[in-house]
Structures are given as structure tokens and as C-alpha cells.
Amino acid sequence: xxxxxxxxxxxxxxxxxxxxxxxxxxxxxxxxxxxxxxxxxxxxxxxxxxxxxxxxxxxxxxxxxxxxxxxxxxxxxxxxxxxxxxxxxxxxxxxxxxxxxx
Numbered sequence: 001x002x003x004x005x006x007x008x009x010x011x012x013x014x015x016x017x018x019x020x021x022x023x024x025x026x027x028x029x030x031x032x033x034x035x036x037x038x039x040x041x042x043x044x045x046x047x048x049x050x051x052x053x054x055x056x057x058x059x060x061x062x063x064x065x066x067x068x069x070x071x072x073x074x075x076x077x078x079x080x081x082x083x084x085x086x087x088x089x090x091x092x093x094x095x096x097x098x099x100x101x102x
Contacts, residue, residue, distance in 0.1 A: 003062050004038060041066040053078040063088050072096040
């Protein structure tokens with residue numbers, strides 16, 4: 001839940017939805033769509049600290065505990081090689097969109 005709340009705050013911040021070429025309403029529709037499909041993940045164990053940026057730790061924990069294949073972010077450098085130890089790839093949003101379209 002904390003990760004989704006942070007994600008919602010980022011996606012609905014004017015600087016982010018305008019950079020994505022969306023309106024505020026479209027950004028809210030996007031967030032509502034994500035909210036409809038996400039599944040809560042129970043954290044079974046913590047690995048902190050493993051990343052350079054402590055704010056990224058909950059993203060890694062959710063990805064590991066949720067069995068994610070990838071973390072999608074513009075912030076590749078802060079994750080380094082750590083996600084790879086859990087067989088999780090870190091990719092940019094454009095890469096994720098290309099894969100979804102294929």
C-alpha cells in the first residue's frame with residue numbers, strides 16, 4: 001500500500017502528467033486503472049539496506065515479494081546490479097511499453 005500511494009502521488013503530480021503529455025484527468029484514469037489491477041504484496045523479509053537510495057528499497061522489496069520480472073523506472077542507476085540477484089530486470093518505461101506492444 002505505501003508503494004502504491006507514492007506511485008499515485010508521482011503520477012498525479014503536474015510535472016509528471018504534463019511531461020507524459022497527459023491531462024490531470026487522464027493521469028487519474030491511469031492511476032485508477034493501476035489500482036484496479038494491483039494485488040497487495042505481503043513483505044515476508046527485508047534486505048535493507050541493499051541499494052544506494054533508501055527510498056528505492058520498498059520498490060525492490062515489493063518486486064521480490066511479488067515475483068516481478070522487472071522494475072520499470074527512469075531511475076536505473078540507483079538500482080545497480082542488486083535486482084539481478086533476485087532475477088529482476090530494471091528497465092525504462094519505453095522498454096516496458098515496447099514489450100507490452102509485442
